[in-house]
Amino acid sequence: MIELLRTYGVYFLIGQFPHGPLGGLALTVLLGAAALVLAFPLGVLLALMRLSASAALRWPVTALVYVVRGTPLLMVIFWAYFFLPSLTGQKTGQFATMLAALVLFDGAYLAEVVRAGIQGLARGQTEAARSLGLSYATTLQRVVLPQVFRNMLPSLVNQFVTTLKDTSLGYIIGLQELSFVASQVNSQVVVHPVAIYGILALLYFALCFGLSRFAYALERRAARVDPEFRAANA
């Protein structure tokens, strides 16, 4: 195990970098973070459309959310892998393919989180803001969304954990992220699969468990300082 870590430890963490493309754990974190950052505005937009008074906005988005939630992520990845090139007219790398699939998938999930957050907020907040003469847009921007975002912070960290776990599917389309790197090490070493897949599992565990505890601490803190959060999430 020590010998394995000495030989392949750096490869696990950053892939062939700096002599080749970035890979390993660093690529996993980078992909997960990029996906979540890009999915966030999409999720807010989809949530606002789902809550819109106009049926023409509401229906397509509701259908999209149901379809995405009913389809395995792997299926979305295959669609992206085979059809992004013919859509965009140029070769799409594995990173871009995974990113596109994850942004769509996370966007649909975050839309539900944001929607629940907006619906969970006391109606009096919107009514008071509108009575004071604020427009719909200003009410959202200054009153509703800031409270929703603060309340959903723990869910957002949990979604990041889910996204990090989902990046492992990049293995299937040959993206050099952590799982792929571990499998390559395994096919070179051959005789230590238990140790290699054990190291792989431990790396994911350290990352995801740490973040889960962080989300839990955020939840506790929010419940302590804000009784309304406690009521909304009870």
Next chain:
Amino acid sequence: MAQFDFSVVTTGEFRQWLVQGFLLSLRLTALTWILSLPLATAVALARLSSVRPLRWLSTGFVEGIRNIPLLVHFLFWYFAFPELLPESARNWLYDHDAETVCAVIALTLYTSCYMAEDIRSGIRAVPVVQLEAARTLGFGFLSSMRRVVLPQALRIVVPPLLSQTLDLWKNTSIATVIGTGELMYQAQRVETASFRGVETFGVTTLAYLSVSLAITAAAVLFQRGFPARPT
């Protein structure tokens, strides 16, 4: 773009591959579900137990499994776990469809730790006074459970369990990485052999969606028929 011809994948040999995959995905889901429910219940009870070692063990089980991607579980059980077995057991495994056996092990462990958390919060959501009140009225322990506690707990637990079932159905697709012949594996096989990507993935997506939407509909109907009551 070329004309689409769905008959290529809805007839003959390709259709047969896809149907086989679909049936195996359904079987994987059913078998995993049946194995997960008792395991999850046991883990949930251990998490709520007053015996400290039981609580540590079950917490370790849940945290250890859900913080590792399902893909890694598949890789571990298929590529690493057989090496830990004595030779005779290993040969038995390879003679008995190792891809499916390992997929069921990985899926069962992964699913049961999520189900355990749902069952645990369901049990905790029924106030202890409900049991105490039933006992005071003269019900025995078993009939208080059956008539008072469980009907309330089920209303709370069934919707999240259905949502876990939906996740399980979608998660069976990841078993393709170890070569289990389920729907996603067969879809890739058909795509490679027929060069009909849109048709193959279109039909496969519809197959996944049909079962997913049926599960979602069941959850909606249940919540309409048996809404959780405020206690």
